[in-house]
Amino acid sequence: MNKIYVLDTNVLLQDPNAIFSFEDNEVVIPAVVLEEVDSKKRNMDEIGRNARQVSKLMDSFRQTGKLHEKIPLRNGGMLRIELNHRSFFQLQEIFVEKTNDNRILAVAKNLSIEENAKENGRAVILVSKDALVRVKADALGLQAEDFLNDRVVEADHIYTGLQEIFVDIDYLKSFYQKNELAIREFTTQTFYPNQFLIMKDALGSSSSAIGIVDQSGTVVKKLLYNQDAIWGIKPRNVQQTMALELLLREDIPLVSMIGKAGTGKTLLALAAGLMQTEDLQIFKKLLVARPIVPFGKDIGYLPGEKQEKLRPWMQPIYDNLEYLFNTKKSGEIDDILAGMSSIEVEALTYIRGRSIPEQFIIIDEAQNLSKHEVKTILTRVGENSKIVLMGDPDQIDHPYLDAYNNGLTYVLEKFKHEPIAGHIKLFKGERSRLAQIAADLL
Known part of the structure; x- marks a missing residue:
């Protein structure tokens, strides 16, 4: 046991089992971290679920010993809830405000001073997924690391x-x-x-x-499928040809696609889904869903019924459907979909607990899903259904996810060995020349 790891709140909210990731070293959780976790436990999202899991885990540790003292972990390490070390003497001239982040930094700094005073003092490392907390730690002369185990x-x-x-x-x-x-x-x-x-x-x-x-x-x-147009859509590059091969193959029930904005992921998936649902009748229904994670500031509560509330979030799907159905008038796509019971546009909020057989399922913006959420979705897929996950790992709006730990990347890496799954990355933007240049430069 030669290191002390001080954990930030965001590490536990990202992975409740993070405390078992530090081998035989000592893990210290500042008391303020428990306060922040407690404030999140009533949330009805992934963060709230993880907060509740952390709470249950900490409660189970009470049977082992007193948490403010060192208790052993199953991986050979030790865990301690730090109640003291809240003095701001070392920080008061640099970071004046007593924010929660600064309280966590104070714990790490004071532990580091104590260890440096010892003859064989251990290294103290602050672990945080917040880049600015790591920058602050560096300014204080502390070692700081991102949590990469996930x-x-x-x-x-x-x-x-x-x-x-x-x-x-x-x-x-x-x-x-x-x-x-x-x-x-x-x-x-x-x-x-x-x-x-x-x-x-x-x-x-x-x-x-x-x-x-x-x-x-x-x-x-x-390839089984070539250059034939599907609902008026023809592949414009080799990766789109490959994507259609996966989308139209009945022996590949799981398809994942990644690519920058404008590469044609949504349009190709919708065209393939409409063909197999409406024309070939391989599936009984086309279900299109996406997570409700806002880009920029949230627009707040919306008036109206469920479909009216969902419309702003699902508008990108409706834009593609308007293109495929070649609608000319405003609101025409709503009339078309109202008369076609085989097409359903839904938010992922309502998918838990469902069983979805004999459907072509499209999950857009899947990069904003966590590992647990994507597992929940895939375990909803019933017999004779096909599911398509797509998104851009470089465009993530979720606060605790990145290109390497999101649910979409998790699925394509875990399933690449499986014969029931296929994956393709689309490289070339086909929306417009402007959109392609913007995706490359910005």
């Missing part, structure tokens, strides 16, 4: 669902003749089920081929 990937290596590979021209010819090719014939690399391969001539000619790895991971096959 990240699915350590760096910018999020699975893209496709890979370029250079092969001999003879293999390309064989692929076009047989519409498939055994992977062991041209490479020793291993690939994930339903991963796309862009095979190029190793000698540098313009010859190339696009294939998808079969669900056994041993054969690359020609």
Whole structure:
């Protein structure tokens, strides 16, 4: 036990089991952290759920011993609730206000001073997901770290669902003749089920081929669906072609798509869903949902019935539906949807407890979901349903999520080995030239 970790409130609200992530070191939770957790426990969202879980966990520790003294953790470490060390003597000339953040900093600073006075004093490290708290800690001469244990990937290596590979021209010819090719014939690399391969001539000619790895991971096959228009929508680039392949395949019930704004994720998913629901009648209903997480300031409480309240949040979905149905007049899409009981636009708030069989389910803005929320959604999917999760991990409005620990990234990384799942990253914006330049530059 050679380190002391002081935890900020946001660490526990992000992961209630974070205290077990510090091996055999001592974990210190300032009393003000418990106060902040207590203030969140009545929230009816993910943060409130985590606050309640932290409360139950702390209550269970009382059976082990007194929390203001060191109690052992199952991972070999120790836990202590710090009741003292609230003196602002060390901070009063730098941070005057006695805010909760500054009280947590005071605990870490005073513990650090105590340990430095000892002959074999331990390092004191403040762990916070708040960047400014870490900056303040650095100004005070404290060690500070982000909490990274909840990240699915350590760096910018999020699975893209496709890979370029250079092969001999003879293999390309064989692929076009047989519409498939055994992977062991041209490479020793291993690939994930339903991963796309862009095979190029190793000698540098313009010859190339696009294939998808079969669900056994041993054969690359020609795409089943080509350039035919779906509800007036044709793929404009190779990644959109790959996306439609996944969206139209009946043997892939879980599809995830990531990409910047304007890459066509929502439009492609809606077109594929409408075709399979309305035209082919593979599914009984098309369900479109998105989390209610505002961009910028919240607009507050809205008047009216449920659908009226949801309309501002769901407007991006209605915009795409208006384009697909080629509506000309204001309100025309509402009349169309009212006459089509097979299309339902819903908020994720109302999905808990439901069972959703024989439906094509689209979850937009899935990057704003936590791991627990995305698990709740996927466990609602019934027999003969298909679910599409899509979003942009770089555009997250949730205060405790980032590109590496959100629910969308969690799903695509966990399911990339599974034959029932497919994933693709869309790179090129197709909304407009302006939208593409803005997505790249801003």
